Amino acid sequence: MYRISIMKYNEGKDKFIQAWGTLGSSWGISRTMAQVHALLLISPEVLSAEEIMEDLKISRGNANMTIRDLIDWGLVYKELRAGERKEFFRAEKDIWKVAKQIIKERRKREIEPILSLLEELKKVEGNKTDKKHKALVDAVTNIESVVDKADFALERAVKLDENALVGALFKLFK
Amino acid sequence: MYRISIMKYNEGKDKFIQAWGTLGSSWGISRTMAQVHALLLISPEVLSAEEIMEDLKISRGNANMTIRDLIDWGLVYKELRAGERKEFFRAEKDIWKVAKQIIKERRKREIEPILSLLEELKKVEGNKTDKKHKALVDAVTNIESVVDKADFALERAVKLDENALVGALFKLFK
DNA sequence: AATAACTTTCATTTTATTTTGAAAGTTTAA
């Protein structure tokens, strides 16, 4: 006899938060940040810091800092309600926008500093006929070229809307 | 009076290893893995585990595991020399290939499991008119569509060579 | 200006990730 197991809402919710946390932490946003984002993503209504703390069982301090980070990354918005002191939070629900925001932030935080360091490194002093020196300069030059191109592609990609990009990629890859 | 400070080879080498380590750890390969890779990248000659340990001041065990991981990721090759017991290592120096390998591995390790989980989550049981239930299914459906498209793009991108991709992207983005 | 309703900070604790290195394992050669 077969037993068909269908997930209940609560189980689905937990798995979703867990999965989004895992995905997030491997793609550059911290686990808790991604979990808070996940919770907000599946909330039909805005949530207060209090509610987030309770739901995810995290401390006040952690909730506060995480929410602040999410706002910095442009993934969550603060919302005020007339006549209430409390702040409420809402996630950006357009996943393409979320992806673009993350790319944008990581580009700024990670790629830009690397590019300027590489620029420095190309100027390293040394004997042009020394193999080691040449290998260093070659590696740097190479990396810079690839990073530059990737950076260029990402920069443009975030300026396109999803359908335009997908359409273009589809044609591109036949 | 101005002082122009030009980096010496050793300083450049250290900064490069450090930078590659930082970049690596934020893009999915561990810090030490990236540092060993960096060292090999700028080595004109193959290196033994012994030499890597000494140069980076890491333990034998760490060196061994890290090198093994790099080989698993397809970023480093083992090389044997006739008449020598010792193993030597050589990095993949084509950075575009390196990037492709990393994308390929991460796709396999991270995206594939997420896609199958999302597929599961769409089946979550519940009242179709319940707002929460609907929000969960909507979020999952949305994410799946974006992840699917990104996955498609990455899958194809790693099959193209660098020039083809760059050329295509260049046209694409005018 | 005192209180209440919240938000933010940060020293400490907890948890997770990396690294170490001694011991065990393996391979080659005499």
Add this chain to the structure above:
DNA sequence: TTAAACTTTCAAAATAAAATGAAAGTTATT
């Protein structure tokens, strides 16, 4: 088959990253 030359393992230690929560800070209300 023994020893030397190497490689691999893994429990324990070190380090790094994230979370806690009480206290301090802020803002609105009476």
